[in-house]
Amino acid sequence: MYVAVKGGEKAIDNAHALMRTQRRGDTAIAELSVDQIRQQLPLAVDRVMNEGSVYDPELAALALKQASGDAVEAIFLLRAYRTTLPRFGYSEPLDTEQMQIERRISGTFKDLPGGQILGSTYDYTHRLLDFSLLAAGEAEVAPEEANALSEALAAGNSCPRVLELLNREGLIEQSRESGQDDQVPRDLTREPVNYPAERAVRLQNLIRGDEGFLLSLSYASMRGYGDSHPFSGEMRTGRVSVELVPEELGFPIEVGEVLLTESEMVNQFHGSKDLPPQFTRGYGIAFGRAERKAMSVALVERALRAEELGEEVLYPTQDQEFVLSHTDCVSANGFVSHLKLPHYVDFQSELEMIRRLRKEQGARTESTTQKEADA
Amino acid sequence: MAVSSHELIAGFADPVQASQQVFRAALKVMSEPGTRVEVDYVEQAPKGLDLSTWQLALSLLDPDTRVWLSPTLASSDAVISNLRFHCQCPLVEFPKDADFAIALNTELPQLAELNWGSAEYPDRSTTLVVQVPALSAEPFWTLSGPGIEHTRSLRIAGLPDAFRAELIKSRQRFPLGIDTFWCCDNRLTALPRTTKIEPRTTAIEPLNTEQEAC
Amino acid sequence: MSTATGYNFAYLDEQSKRMIRRAILKGVAIPGYQVPFGGREMPLPHGWGTGGMQVTASVIGETDKLKVIDQGADDTTNAVSIRRFFAHTAGVETTEQTADATLIQTRHRIPERPLQADQILIYQVPIPEPLRFIEPRESETRKMHALSEYGAMQVKLYEDVARFGHIATSYDYPVMVNNRYMMDPSPIPKFDNPKMSMMPALQLFGAGFEKRIYAVPPFTQVESLDFDDHPFEVQSWDEACAICGSDHSFLDEVITDDNGSKMFVCSDTDYCRERVEQGFVGTAADLPIADLSIAEVETN
Numbered sequence: 001m002y003v004a005v006k007g008g009e010k011a012i013d014n015a016h017a018l019m020r021t022q023r024r025g026d027t028a029i030a031e032l033s034v035d036q037i038r039q040q041l042p043l044a045v046d047r048v049m050n051e052g053s054v055y056d057p058e059l060a061a062l063a064l065k066q067a068s069g070d071a072v073e074a075i076f077l078l079r080a081y082r083t084t085l086p087r088f089g090y091s092e093p094l095d096t097e098q099m100q101i102e103r104r105i106s107g108t109f110k111d112l113p114g115g116q117i118l119g120s121t122y123d124y125t126h127r128l129l130d131f132s133l134l135a136a137g138e139a140e141v142a143p144e145e146a147n148a149l150s151e152a153l154a155a156g157n158s159c160p161r162v163l164e165l166l167n168r169e170g171l172i173e174q175s176r177e178s179g180q181d182d183q184v185p186r187d188l189t190r191e192p193v194n195y196p197a198e199r200a201v202r203l204q205n206l207i208r209g210d211e212g213f214l215l216s217l218s219y220a221s222m223r224g225y226g227d228s229h230p231f232s233g234e235m236r237t238g239r240v241s242v243e244l245v246p247e248e249l250g251f252p253i254e255v256g257e258v259l260l261t262e263s264e265m266v267n268q269f270h271g272s273k274d275l276p277p278q279f280t281r282g283y284g285i286a287f288g289r290a291e292r293k294a295m296s297v298a299l300v301e302r303a304l305r306a307e308e309l310g311e312e313v314l315y316p317t318q319d320q321e322f323v324l325s326h327t328d329c330v331s332a333n334g335f336v337s338h339l340k341l342p343h344y345v346d347f348q349s350e351l352e353m354i355r356r357l358r359k360e361q362g363a364r365t366e367s368t369t370q371k372e373a374d375a
Numbered sequence: 376m377a378v379s380s381h382e383l384i385a386g387f388a389d390p391v392q393a394s395q396q397v398f399r400a401a402l403k404v405m406s407e408p409g410t411r412v413e414v415d416y417v418e419q420a421p422k423g424l425d426l427s428t429w430q431l432a433l434s435l436l437d438p439d440t441r442v443w444l445s446p447t448l449a450s451s452d453a454v455i456s457n458l459r460f461h462c463q464c465p466l467v468e469f470p471k472d473a474d475f476a477i478a479l480n481t482e483l484p485q486l487a488e489l490n491w492g493s494a495e496y497p498d499r500s501t502t503l504v505v506q507v508p509a510l511s512a513e514p515f516w517t518l519s520g521p522g523i524e525h526t527r528s529l530r531i532a533g534l535p536d537a538f539r540a541e542l543i544k545s546r547q548r549f550p551l552g553i554d555t556f557w558c559c560d561n562r563l564t565a566l567p568r569t570t571k572i573e574p575r576t577t578a579i580e581p582l583n584t585e586q587e588a589c
Numbered sequence: 590m591s592t593a594t595g596y597n598f599a600y601l602d603e604q605s606k607r608m609i610r611r612a613i614l615k616g617v618a619i620p621g622y623q624v625p626f627g628g629r630e631m632p633l634p635h636g637w638g639t640g641g642m643q644v645t646a647s648v649i650g651e652t653d654k655l656k657v658i659d660q661g662a663d664d665t666t667n668a669v670s671i672r673r674f675f676a677h678t679a680g681v682e683t684t685e686q687t688a689d690a691t692l693i694q695t696r697h698r699i700p701e702r703p704l705q706a707d708q709i710l711i712y713q714v715p716i717p718e719p720l721r722f723i724e725p726r727e728s729e730t731r732k733m734h735a736l737s738e739y740g741a742m743q744v745k746l747y748e749d750v751a752r753f754g755h756i757a758t759s760y761d762y763p764v765m766v767n768n769r770y771m772m773d774p775s776p777i778p779k780f781d782n783p784k785m786s787m788m789p790a791l792q793l794f795g796a797g798f799e800k801r802i803y804a805v806p807p808f809t810q811v812e813s814l815d816f817d818d819h820p821f822e823v824q825s826w827d828e829a830c831a832i833c834g835s836d837h838s839f840l841d842e843v844i845t846d847d848n849g850s851k852m853f854v855c856s857d858t859d860y861c862r863e864r865v866e867q868g869f870v871g872t873a874a875d876l877p878i879a880d881l882s883i884a885e886v887e888t889n
Contacts, residue, residue: 008669080632192625192800195728331798334635345660345697349759349778395650398610406617406791406806494735498615498624522806554618567618
């Protein structure tokens, strides 16, 4: 009804009040604290930090609480907050070789320097609902030896990356031309993406990208819609220190540490006239314990290198513009959900057009029928 | 050249509102080419800069804009120190590397030396800001094009003939082109690349431009 | 800082505003050309007006009076939401009267009352590229604009003529600006297209997630694409507005009961109110529904 679209002001206030009530649920049940979310739903927190592009578990947990657990809404909240933060500086490149490792898995070598470290994982759990969690029982305590091991690891020395081992033999491509400096990457939150986008921009885009979308794209690329035949060279999770060079000091100081998951994929590449056959790389990294995300990024990242590696671009997974324009869950959600906004005017325009066309067609058919009858 | 603290002067008293007002003035003259506006949000400018040039700089320049200065300005401690301190804009040696080029009317670069952008990205061109001895609505140039209902008159004093000819001719390369702001004391006007310029008269302009008020 | 929000005046930080302002100036200098800009995340979803809002936030000042419309109406939920955002973060005065506003942010309509010099109309744009549905690749469409290669659009429109006897695009109808750039006028009905040409007000366009800004300066030629034998024409209605009797404004069709009965009313609510105040009446003027729809005054 026409009247229903009026009084928008009041309707919005009421809708928001209803939403807050619904979010709180039954008030007889204790309210969830931000600390509880941070401690007990850490994987959800990690996803929000990744796609929200802010390393702050507390704010990510707050966003999850405010969003009733909707990851996309929580990511949006964190992004909108992020925009308003001033830039104090840019960190030095992180050195993941110096990671304090809590988990490290290689799919390419049975054993290797630093060893395989299973750490904490869902991988080998049988997915049977644990009904003991229904009852509020005491938390299970990890055995002494597991704790002791993980502490020892965390205090351990640097651990070379698997791909570096291959690199020493020259079996894998250089991640950059020798003698070439690291290029200062563009910041895609400050500058629009231009196509073709350089690798650093592509990686930024993917790391902020929707986990589900990237997972599906990497799945597609492995199923033949893309030339991805990878091995998981290494996947490692742990803490890495973040360093900054303050203008007035001129040397790096540690400003904190972040928990990261890094994935390096090894892909076959047949070489060319100028290059002997060697493996190629796909790289992914993510905040927190986010293996699915880091691996998906590495797979899609590799698929998107098709053009620079001289491979034929045949599938959407290899198409920069297709992939990079559609990774962002905040944009995707906004555009899909904008269909909920009124489109009365556009629809009215289409109605008018279709009625007119039908009327004209009707007139044409009638006159044809008349002519036939006359004949 | 480092920042000389004794040369520093105050910027906008209320940077948020003054930047916005000066931007609106710039938007007005860029969208209605040849109209002249006055901007009065500072009491003084660094020695060598007009009030309007200084306000335009405070409003539009920052660490993301590369700036080229014509030789006199580039050698002025006051100009450089204040731009560095208030705008933090990087200064570049060659006009073609500049997002903004600020020049005295007597030290104009050739238009060809500026960045014209590309056919795909014509927006990536240098914006030229020129300080001139006088701006008026005298019928000297007749302007037409977007932003002008019929025609508009404008006289910009103190431009070398060769530069004027070059500016008029540059319209042929649209959508490539150089957008210009013209500053005189606290006054501002603009000629974007779309504005067609017809010299109303072939008479040579008065030589004695320095004594004219703007 | 604005009143009590903890955010800068009009939400965006000054450096972001400067970047957007520079993009707007380039947009004005190259009418109809889409200037890429470092679009920021806004606290509203993409597609809900974030591009228009970033432009408004960069243009607005303390002395402005802001009007926000969606589908021509000041009281649709999204218009209310955006108006509140600026009332809250910039503390500016808002208005529903077209004549009073210095800035008008709009989605899908141009007000019926002709705009004046020194007013600024800011359009929310979902997809700024008129060629997007012909060629989805930005790298390709950019070349097409560079070379003025717009034949593909003519072909698309002509296919309509062949199939339906008309150009069947009824909104989001492509235009040529200043005889050079093909431009997407945003999804306004083609009814509004002629208002864009030689308009005394400045027109700015912001596309948030596509990160593009473009502009039409005042008194600039804007032509809707057409063919000599199929000239551009706008919608018309057999009905008049049931509230104010207007037979020359864009009408919304409103279903009034379960049997599908309908009436037509002005989509521009302020224009309709103005006419009623001037004494114009429509056929439904005595119905309570009509009173309600125009008498609802914002209670702030």
